[in-house]
């Protein structure tokens with residue numbers, strides 16, 4: 001009974017917490033889990049990892065989450081047979097769908113309201129969107145495929161850290177010679193998955209709510225307020241326009257990316273899209289901000305120095321660079337960040353970095369940081385404000 005009261009207290013605290021409180025509680029509960037688990041529990045938990053994401057992917061392919069969300073709007077639970085019949089594959093086996101739904105319910109990703117009766121819960125709603133489908137293709141198919149090659153890759157190479165290069169776990173997993181971003185550029189499908197992932201990882205906490213954007217652009221006389229350097233489909237520019245409407249940023253924002261990304265044609269009103277390679281001359285000169293979000297972690301140090309030099313050459317008197325990246329603390333990094341570090345290693349031979357590691361890159365490019373503002377509680381993304389030395 002005492003335990004029930006305690007669990008209720010935690011539930012209430014979770015419901016009432018702000019973003020920082022929520023992240024703190026989640027960290028504490030994660031840390032608590034291994035102290036509660038037996039050896040067997042631990043092995044079962046690890047043993048479920050691969051199949052969990054695979055089952056979600058199967059559920060998305062079969063529109064399980066979308067069907068349950070629609071059923072929940074009418075408050076009418078669906079059976080496995082009904083879920084199977086609503087899938088894009090009318091011959092899908094209800095027996096297979098039963099197995100999938102049972103595991104999803106066991107993992108609290110759908111609600112089981114009775115024997116063979118299912119509805120949506122909070123997680124189901126999150127998994128029933130196009131961006132979630134793209135994100136889980138990335139996490140499940142692409143990242144999963146690279147992840148399972150790591151033991152073989154490192155065994156063959158005597159467990160050395162990856163310096164850089166093109167013979168990475170990604171190439172082994174995909175049996176390809178292409179660097180990751182060339183591979184993405186040749187695959188519109190993969191490109192959309194990647195941008196979905198970028199959308200999901202960046203949508204909750206907006207950097208310009210913590211960074212004093214409005215104050216910083218006061219008195220700026222130039223035309224271009226911000227160039228989102230390799231900004232994908234321009235998600236951050238769109239968020240700026242929507243989040244700070246009174247600043248009238250339309251027409252003063254530029255998003256640049258590889259031609260293959262720009263050619264996919266996703267546009268936002270008031271945002272100019274330009275094809276530009278990161279290592280080519282920056283033709284937009286003297287913008288107030290050159291903003292790079294999740295770019296440096298894609299590249300080894302030498303390439304980072306080169307791309308920063310190209311930006312340094314374009315800086316005017318009022319220009320600055322904003323690097324939006326995870327900054328790893330010297331101790332106690334978040335699991336999202338350490339996970340992403342290993343993903344970067346496997347796909348691009350690159351890494352997440354500490355403040356000191358960023359500073360060394362900036363120094364070699366003739367730049368220095370003014371300050372660092374941490375704005376996201378999960379990944380602990382931060383804005384590093386950079387000027388010429």
Ligand SMILES: C[S@@+](CC[C@H](N)C(=O)[O-])C[C@H]1O[C@@H](n2cnc3c(N)ncnc32)[C@H](O)[C@@H]1O
Pocket residue numbers: 181198199202229230231232233235256257258261276277278279292293294295298
């Ligand atoms: C991790 S995504 C980040 C996208 C965006 N900044 C965001 O945070 O949502 C990396 C981006 O770099 C782009 N990219 C990769 N190689 C590039 C290159 N050589 N030149 C320009 N852009 C490149 C990709 O197309 C992709 O949009």
